[in-house]
Amino acid sequence: MWIIAAPCLVLAFWSASWTAGRLTGDGLWPPDDVTLSEAVATRNNAEAVRLIEGGANPNQPSRVRDGLLTSDYAVTIKPIEAAVGAQRADSVRTLLAHGASVDQEELRVLRCLERTRHDSGVRELLAVQSTSAVDCNGIRSPLDRVR
C-alpha cells in the first residue's frame, strides 16, 4: 500500500531540501549571476536594466559563457552584439533606450551579424540607423571564436 504514497513522500523530501537550500541562498533554480551581455543573451531584459541602473556600462563588452550564444567556447562581446546575436529586437530597443550607443563601424558589425542570425525585428531597428547597403567583407563576427 505504501508504494502508492512514495511519489508524494519523495516530493516532500525534495521540497524540504529546496526550502533548506533557499534558506542558505541556493534552493531550486535560483537566479543566476550574469554579466550584462549574458542577461541580454538570455532575453533577461529586466536583469539588464537592473545592472545598467546599478552602474553597469551598456557599451562595455562582457563575457558570455558557452552554450548561450555559442557552442563550446565563451565570447566577450558588447551587450548590443549579444542582443543581435540572440535575435532579440526588444533587447536591442531596451539597450538603446538605456544608453547604448552605436557608431557607424559598430552598426556595420551588427548588420553583418544580423545577416547570419536573421531577425526581421532587429533588421528593422538597425535599418533606422542606416539604410545604405552594407558590405560585410572583412568584418569578423563578434561571436567567432578568438584564436
Next chain:
Amino acid sequence: MPRMVRPAFRSPATTLAIVLATLITMPLADSLYRVPIQVSDSLEPIVIAAKYDSAQHLLHDSVTFSPTTFRPLRYLQARALLAFTQATGLTYHAVFRGLHVVLLLMLIALFVAAVRVRNWPDLVAFAVAFPVLLGIHTFLSMLFEAFPVNHFAEVGVCAMALFVLAQHQARWFVPIVACVLLALTLSVIESGAMVWVTVICCAAAGLRGINRTTVIATTVVFAGYLLLRHVLGISSPGIGGHGSGFGDRFYAPEELAQRFGAHPIGFMIYNVTGGLASLLFAEPRQGVYALLAAWREGEIHPVVLINVISSSATTALLIWYAAARLPRRRSAWSDADRTFVAACTAVIVNAAFNAVYIKDEIMSPAGLFYAIATFVAVRALIDSFPTQALAATSLAACVLATVAALWTFRAVGVHYQLRYDAFTTRNDWVEVLRPDKHAAWPEDPVELALTARIRAEAIARRTTSPSFMPRWTDRYWVE
C-alpha cells in the same frame, strides 16, 4: 495545546498529512512569492484605487467601470492594501504578493481540513490527492491570476471554507458566514457564484452542515445580486467578449462573434462540455484540443500525454467509485459518499460557467473539488484491497502509484511555470516608464510615483531565466 488545535493532531496519520502538506507547500509559496506584481491586470486597478480621494467615491464610481462586470471590491481591496503598505512601511510586493501567498496557504489548509486524514489508509489516499490538487492545470491557472488581489483564489478559499463547514454539524453561524462569503466573492468576480453553487451542492448531497436556512439565505443573497446587476444595467458578456478555442485553434473575440454570434447555442454547448472535459481529461485547454493539432502536425509533446493519461486515469477512478461504490439510495450514503457527490456535482455545475468562453481559471474551483473527490475514490479503492486477489491488489497498487507519480511530476512543474511567469512578468516592467518614451509617462504625480516605485521593486527582484533551467522542461511541463 489549545483545544481548537488538538483535534487536528489527534492521530499520527493526521500529523503526518499536515507535515507533508507543509513541506510541499513551503517552496511552492516561495515560487509564488517570486512572481512580481503584474503590469497587465494589476497596475491599472492599483493606480485607479490610489488616485481616488475617498473609498466611498471609488466604490460609487467602480460600479460603472464596465458595462458587463460588477466588481466593486476589486478596487476597494487594492486601496486597502495600498493603505496597509503605507501604514506598515512594507514594500508593495510584500503586501500584494504576500496576500497571494496567504490565499495559497489558506487553500492548502482548507483542503487538508476537507479530506480529514484520520488513519494510515487516509494518509495514502491523501498522498495521491494532494499532488492532484497542486498538479491540475486549473490550480496553476488560478495561481497565475492577480487583479491585483487573486479573485479566483478568493473564490476557491470561500468555496472550500463552506465545503468544510458543510461537513460538520450545522451551527447557528453557518448561514451568516455563507452569506458574507458569497457577498464578498460576488463583489470581486462573477465566478463568486460558485460559492452559492457549493452551498446548493452540499445541501443536495445531504452534508449536514448546510441546513434549509443556509440554502434560503444564500439564495436570497444571490438573487439580490442578480437583481442589483439588472437595476444597474450590467449585462452578461456575450460571444465575442473574450477569445476562446474551438477545435484545434484559438479564435480572437471578433472571429468568434463573426462565426458564432448569430447562432451561439452550439458554441455554448461546446464550451460547457469542453470545460468539463478539460478538467476530467486535461483536454481541451482554453477550448483548443492540443491532441487534434498534434495529430495534424504529426508530433505530440510529452506534456500533453502526461496530462491526458494522469487526468483520464483519475477520472476513471471517480467513475468506478460512482458506479460501483455509491449506494443507489441517498439515505444509505456515508459521509464520504456525500462528500464525493457534493464535490462531483460542484465540478459539473462549474462547467456551465464556461458557456461564453472557456478559461482554465473559471474551472479552478472545480479543480479543488476534483482533488477532494479523488481522495474519496482512492480511499475506497484502498479499502477494497483486502477483498481482492493478491494479483489484482498488486496491479491496482502499481497503477495507482504510477498515476500518483504522474500527478507528482505535474505538481513539480508548477515551480517551473511560476519561475517562467516571474521571468516574463518582470520583463514586462521594462516597457513601463521607458527612458526613451517620456511623453508616454503618466502626468499625474501620484500615478507616476506609484508606478515608478512598483516598477523599481519588480526590477530589483532577480528572477531565474529559463535559459538557465533544464532544456527538457518546456516539453514536459508547458503546453
